[in-house]
Amino acid sequence: MVELSNFAEEFLDEILEVLWVKLEEGGKESVPLDEIVVGSVPVLQEPITILKDKGLVKVDGDRIQLTDAGFEEARRTIRRHRLSERMFLDIFEIKKDEIEDVACRFEHMLIRPELEEKICELLGHPRSCPHDRAIPIGDCCHRAETRVDQMVVPMSNLRQGESGAIAYVHTGDSERLKKLMALGILPGESVTLQRRYPSFVFTVGQSRYAVDEGMAAAIYVKRVVSEEGQGA
Amino acid sequence: MMHDCKIHCGRCRHHHDDEPETKRGLFSRRHRRRGGGRRSGQVEEPGRRVLMVGSPNVGKSALFNRLTGSYVIVSNYPGTTVALSNGRMRFAGQECAVVDTPGMYTVFPITEEERVTRRMLMEDPQDVILHVVDAKNLNRMLPFTLQLIEAGLPVILVLNIMDEAQQVGVEINVEKLQEKLGIPVVATVGISGKGIRSLKEVIAAYSARSDGINIDYGLAIEMAAREISSVMPDTTFSHRATALLALQEDKDVLRLLSTHGSDRAQQVFSVLNLLKKQLEHPVGYFLTMSRQRRSDQILEGVITKGEVSGGQASARLDRLLISPWTGIPILLLVLYFGFYRFVGGFGAGTVVDFLEGHLFEKFFVPFVNGWTERLIPWKPLQDLIAMDYGVLTLGVRYAVALVMPIVGAFFLIFSMVEDSGYLPRLSLLIDRLFKKIGLSGRAVIPMTLGFGCGTMATMVTRTLESVRERVIATVLLALAIPCSAQLGVIFGLAADSPGVIVTWIGTVGVVFLLIGYLTAKILPGETPDFFMELPPLRMPRFSNVWIKTSSRMRWYFMEILPLFLLASVLIWVGNITGLFEKALWLLKFPTNWIGLPDEAAQAFLYGFFRRDYGVAGLYDVHQTGALSGNQLAVATITLTLFLPCIAQFLVMLKERGWKMATTVAVFVFPFAFVVGGAVNWALNALGIRL
Ligand SMILES: [Zn+2]
Numbered sequence: 001m002v003e004l005s006n007f008a009e010e011f012l013d014e015i016l017e018v019l020w021v022k023l024e025e026g027g028k029e030s031v032p033l034d035e036i037v038v039g040s041v042p043v044l045q046e047p048i049t050i051l052k053d054k055g056l057v058k059v060d061g062d063r064i065q066l067t068d069a070g071f072e073e074a075r076r077t078i079r080r081h082r083l084s085e086r087m088f089l090d091i092f093e094i095k096k097d098e099i100e101d102v103a104c105r106f107e108h109m110l111i112r113p114e115l116e117e118k119i120c121e122l123l124g125h126p127r128s129c130p131h132d133r134a135i136p137i138g139d140c141c142h143r144a145e146t147r148v149d150q151m152v153v154p155m156s157n158l159r160q161g162e163s164g165a166i167a168y169v170h171t172g173d174s175e176r177l178k179k180l181m182a183l184g185i186l187p188g189e190s191v192t193l194q195r196r197y198p199s200f201v202f203t204v205g206q207s208r209y210a211v212d213e214g215m216a217a218a219i220y221v222k223r224v225v226s227e228e229g230q231g232a
Numbered sequence: 233m234m235h236d237c238k239i240h241c242g243r244c245r246h247h248h249d250d251e252p253e254t255k256r257g258l259f260s261r262r263h264r265r266r267g268g269g270r271r272s273g274q275v276e277e278p279g280r281r282v283l284m285v286g287s288p289n290v291g292k293s294a295l296f297n298r299l300t301g302s303y304v305i306v307s308n309y310p311g312t313t314v315a316l317s318n319g320r321m322r323f324a325g326q327e328c329a330v331v332d333t334p335g336m337y338t339v340f341p342i343t344e345e346e347r348v349t350r351r352m353l354m355e356d357p358q359d360v361i362l363h364v365v366d367a368k369n370l371n372r373m374l375p376f377t378l379q380l381i382e383a384g385l386p387v388i389l390v391l392n393i394m395d396e397a398q399q400v401g402v403e404i405n406v407e408k409l410q411e412k413l414g415i416p417v418v419a420t421v422g423i424s425g426k427g428i429r430s431l432k433e434v435i436a437a438y439s440a441r442s443d444g445i446n447i448d449y450g451l452a453i454e455m456a457a458r459e460i461s462s463v464m465p466d467t468t469f470s471h472r473a474t475a476l477l478a479l480q481e482d483k484d485v486l487r488l489l490s491t492h493g494s495d496r497a498q499q500v501f502s503v504l505n506l507l508k509k510q511l512e513h514p515v516g517y518f519l520t521m522s523r524q525r526r527s528d529q530i531l532e533g534v535i536t537k538g539e540v541s542g543g544q545a546s547a548r549l550d551r552l553l554i555s556p557w558t559g560i561p562i563l564l565l566v567l568y569f570g571f572y573r574f575v576g577g578f579g580a581g582t583v584v585d586f587l588e589g590h591l592f593e594k595f596f597v598p599f600v601n602g603w604t605e606r607l608i609p610w611k612p613l614q615d616l617i618a619m620d621y622g623v624l625t626l627g628v629r630y631a632v633a634l635v636m637p638i639v640g641a642f643f644l645i646f647s648m649v650e651d652s653g654y655l656p657r658l659s660l661l662i663d664r665l666f667k668k669i670g671l672s673g674r675a676v677i678p679m680t681l682g683f684g685c686g687t688m689a690t691m692v693t694r695t696l697e698s699v700r701e702r703v704i705a706t707v708l709l710a711l712a713i714p715c716s717a718q719l720g721v722i723f724g725l726a727a728d729s730p731g732v733i734v735t736w737i738g739t740v741g742v743v744f745l746l747i748g749y750l751t752a753k754i755l756p757g758e759t760p761d762f763f764m765e766l767p768p769l770r771m772p773r774f775s776n777v778w779i780k781t782s783s784r785m786r787w788y789f790m791e792i793l794p795l796f797l798l799a800s801v802l803i804w805v806g807n808i809t810g811l812f813e814k815a816l817w818l819l820k821f822p823t824n825w826i827g828l829p830d831e832a833a834q835a836f837l838y839g840f841f842r843r844d845y846g847v848a849g850l851y852d853v854h855q856t857g858a859l860s861g862n863q864l865a866v867a868t869i870t871l872t873l874f875l876p877c878i879a880q881f882l883v884m885l886k887e888r889g890w891k892m893a894t895t896v897a898v899f900v901f902p903f904a905f906v907v908g909g910a911v912n913w914a915l916n917a918l919g920i921r922l
């Protein structure tokens with residue numbers, strides 16, 4: 001087997017990601033080789049050969065497809081990439097069109113599974129990236145389904161009667177942000193969710209508001225976690 | 233100037249459109265004289281100009297009444313203050329013109345109505361701006377005050393509803409706040425009149441503008457603002473404030489800029505693009521956060537919060553109202569007692585019987601007919617004034633004896649419901665359903681108001697956020713929401729046959745949902761967000777309810793009575809020229825086709841002119857016993873779906889443009905008959921006799 005530099009590893013990951021996305025979009029088993037583009041240059045023969053040697057892809061004529069091992073590898077890479085995107089948007093509030101870039105660099109630091117899970121947990125085990133593509137599920141997400149101990153969650157995930165502090169307002173939609181800001185729903189304010197149905201009713205300070213589910217999902221709240229929840 | 237502004241600022245009928253920039257000074261003066269002269273009936277220059285601004289639910293209109301002693305629609309719901317209210321305040325020999333505006337939360341407008349207010353702030357020089365806030369929510373509202381001060385406007389901060397603030401344990405050190413802000417601060421209770429005298433004193437004595445407040449927005453924004461403020465157009469705002477709006481890509485400011493030549497706009501855009509690259513959020517986010525921080529700093533040591541107490545009963549009632557299990561039965565009770573029993577039973581029954589049956593039938597009509605015959609020899613002129621279709625005997629009679637009691641009863645109930653804070657709760661209850669037809673819960677206000685008067689309601693659709701939502705609401709109002717005059721007569725007509733009422737409600741309800749659903753499918757765009765502040769439940773005050781009801785009725789008479797009279801004249805013209813005869817002959821075909829007798833055609837024809845004429849005409853037909861239960865159901869359904877009245881059509885034309893108005897008209901006419909025919913066919917096919 002060939003010894004690879006860090007850079008080459010990252011490059012191979014990128015190819016797997018591109019391949020995954022192509023398959024995800026096309027809904028087909030395989031894609032033409034010349035559609036695999038990383039950055040702006042078509043992929044050369046050599047990396048493909050390496051991937052083939054590693055048993056991650058199969059090449060059939062001018063078409064390429066993932067093997068089972070390759071599928072698993074790509075899944076994890078995609079998950080790390082999309083989690084990173086989510087983190088830069090939700091926590092660091094980097095602008096959406098710049099996320100891609102930073103996320104590409106950051107995902108490689110998430111190779112350690114504990115770190116990946118920590119971040120997933122912090123984000124409340126998100127199911128989609130900022131571009132609305134699915135984030136593959138990890139072990140932590142399975143475990144979390146039985147436990148509700150996420151820290152920062154959309155207000156639409158709070159239970160009736162639960163309180164917290166507004167962590168941030170989802171900045172994906174500036175119109176929505178504008179409306180919430182106009183009402184005085186701002187980071188740092190403490191909120192209590194009073195009702196979930198038929199609309200979300202909550203208090204901020206002395207004021208009460210009613211919003212629909214979409215707006216409630218745009219308000220991210222840092223939960224007040226109970227003692228036993230803290231340890232997990 | 234703004235080129236797209238078709239909205240006149242309320243009663244003064246002042247149009248902003250197409251005024252060349254150079255005329256601004258002159259233009260403002262002319263507006264001032266007209267605005268002041270209209271109410272008092274004499275042209276005189278009022279001493280000072282006072283503009284009231286503030287969020288919804290802060291008791292602005294009640295305060296306005298206290299200051300001016302004028303009539304105005306007092307509203308605790310965003311959007312129902314239909315127009316700006318003008319009044320005059322007299323104090324110590326001084327006279328001020330006071331204008332109250334629809335609620336707005338920040339200088340950055342979201343809805344059309346807020347835009348109107350912002351334009352007034354920016355374009356018309358004022359002597360005093362009263363920023364009215366809810367004292368218990370001061371920390372949420374102070375950033376707006378800071379914006380106004382920042383813009384260099386002459387602001388007075390009014391801490392209103394102090395009584396509620398004290399009840400929830402909020403204490404405010406007014407003097408300290410005044411010192412920190414550098415502007416006058418006055419505490420009031422608008423509803424009881426506490427603090428009004430000192431407010432008047434402060435207004436009368438106010439002359440100096442504040443030195444302004446400069447909030448630090450961080451290096452990037454500060455540099456950008458400084459860079460473009462020299463090219464900002466002149467408004468009543470400081471150049472810095474206009475620059476900050478431009479950085480938030482405010483439509484009005486950018487448009488204003490583009491009229492000053494493309495190089496200025498170009499400069500602003502290049503700065504803006506550079507700035508956007510440096511920032512991680514929209515500019516507005518940083519501005520809002522900085523203002524909130526500054527406002528928190530200012531309030532430190534000024535405001536103390538005690539324990540929140542009280543309101544157990546009101547909290548329980550609130551829970552009942554917003555839970556679907558109890559909320560919907562309560563809604564039905566409100567509808568049944570408020571609208572069916574009170575508006576339909578009392579207004580359309582008792583009062584109409586008395587006015588129509590006694591005063592008009594027995595005294596007014598014979599009296600007018602007699603005198604007309606005696607004084608005017610020419611028959612056609614007699615018909616214009618009196619007889620069956622005369623201006624007095626038809627127009628005035630319908631307006632006063634039939635429509636006024638019903639509309640009055642409706643406005644009374646609506647004002648009470650509105651004052652109690654029930655409507656926002658209804659909005660959140662119904663939002664999910666409304667989403668399916670492309671509306672948000674917010675649309676509950678215009679829709680409910682439509683049951684009173686479709687014309688007024690079409691105007692109020694302005695408070696909805698997107699054009700798409702406004703269009704859907706307008707279509708539904710024109711098609712499937714009967715106004716109170718129609719409702720009253722329909723309830724009266726079908727009072728003894730519940731089957732007819734059920735068929736009618738069912739069919740119109742289905743049409744409402746179906747057409748809403750289809751319109752939402754056809755129109756491009758997204759379902760609107762629903763967000764709303766819930767004011768506390770309050771016991772309606774008699775004085776407020778009275779003021780609201782009477783000013784709405786006055787509005788109704790001023791706007792609607794002339795149209796009634798016009799419609800009478802048109803009917804007269806139609807009759808003497810023989811046009812109606814031809815139209816009637818034509819209309820008989822669809823009328824017969826949906827299973828109705830010839831006489832009903834006349835009701836439809838008059839329905840063109842006034843929807844309620846149509847129903848009232850039907851009333852006459854029904855009196856002769858010519859209609860079976862089935863026919864009555866078919867007739868009421870067809871008439872409800874029928875074209876909106878002339879007034880509503882004109883408002884539609886004004887608010888939505890001729891394309892939309894004519895499309896609706898062309899669609900509605902055959903549609904009403906098709907639905908009527910379908911109901912008739914279905915009833916017969918199922919062997920149902922109502
Ligand atoms: Zn993504």
Ligand SMILES: [Zn+2]
Pocket residue numbers: 117120121125126138139140141142144
């Ligand atoms: Zn997870």
